[in-house]
Amino acid sequence: MAPEENTITATRTSLRIVEALKRLDGAGLTTVANDLGIAKSTVHNHLQTLVDEGYITNEGGVYRVGLRFLELGEYKRNRMDIYETARPEVASLAEKTGEMANAAVEEHGQGVYITRAEGTEAVTVDTYAGKRVKLHCTALGKTILAELPEERVDEILDTHGLPARTENTITDRAELKAELDDVRERGYAYDREERLPGLRCVAAPVVPEGGDIVAALSVSGPTTRIEGDLFHEEIPELLRSAANVVEINLVYS
Incomplete structure (x- = not known):
């Protein structure tokens, strides 16, 4: 798979994870991985990146959509x-x-x-x-x-x-x-x-x-x-x- 395709796939996976967190009203790593049918290691990497960038939060192992999206929507x-x-x-x-x-x-x-x-x-x-x-x-x-x-x-x-x-x-x-x-x-x-x-x-x-x-x-x-x-x-x-x-x-x- 070409690097561009890898990037597109990764972006789509991150967005699917964000949507899953919204739909599940917050969830742990295993729940998200099972819900989307994606390997836990892959989901963990995406979750951590999203936390680091301020788009989701980690509250004792429960990941939730963050207020960064509110800022973007309000803008x-x-x-x-x-x-x-x-x-x-x-x-x-x-x-x-x-x-x-x-x-x-x-x-x-x-x-x-x-x-x-x-x-x-x-x-x-x-x-x-x-x-x-x-x-x-x-x-x-x-x-x-x-x-x-x-x-x-x-x-x-x-x-x-x-x-x-x-x-x-x-x-x-x-x-x-x-x-x-x-x-x-x-x-x-x-x-x-x-x-x-x-x-x-x-x-x-x-x-x-x-x-x-x-x-x-x-x-x-x-x-x-x-x-x-x-x-x-x-x-x-x-x-x-x-x-x-x-x-x-x-x-x-």
Whole structure:
């Protein structure tokens, strides 16, 4: 194997180890090696290098993802115009609805939450800034997909598939594309318990005049509250208004 290939393989192994530590919520050497099917000696070398470089920590033999990644993520996020522009509107949506409000962007075919705010009645869910989600099973994601060229949508679906998250997840490509047609027609998307049971969500796109989609805004909450006119009229109108403010600010501020 050429030296360049060795380097690429080593880099990929380090990244797999970091992802495993996140997924396992911290683990020891043997657990990581068994989980990935990699020799303990190899895993040990990578773990030690990552510790030495400050990317993971070793807490009594339990390795965990370090805060160095937070520094890198914050650096990236703070250089995004959409983050600073969307943040006050997300906070306002949370205050007006009392629920959870979010903004997300597309990166490598997945949705990435860049900011969120909790209203007074917001329920605790698994979202946080930096969390990545599949696009087909979220209102944010369907909003983004609806604004992308069809060839890009197909590329994303070919890469990430349509895995079921709940019994309501759309797992058929033709059905999803019909849903995306509806999203384009009405200007916002729904998540009807498609990613998490008991949770509904509405999302609207941020598309500056003459440009492409840069983000999506959403409001989510429990099915016991997000229903009727609130689900079908009030929240969509609030989202479209907030998205319009963000679009104008992106162009003129």
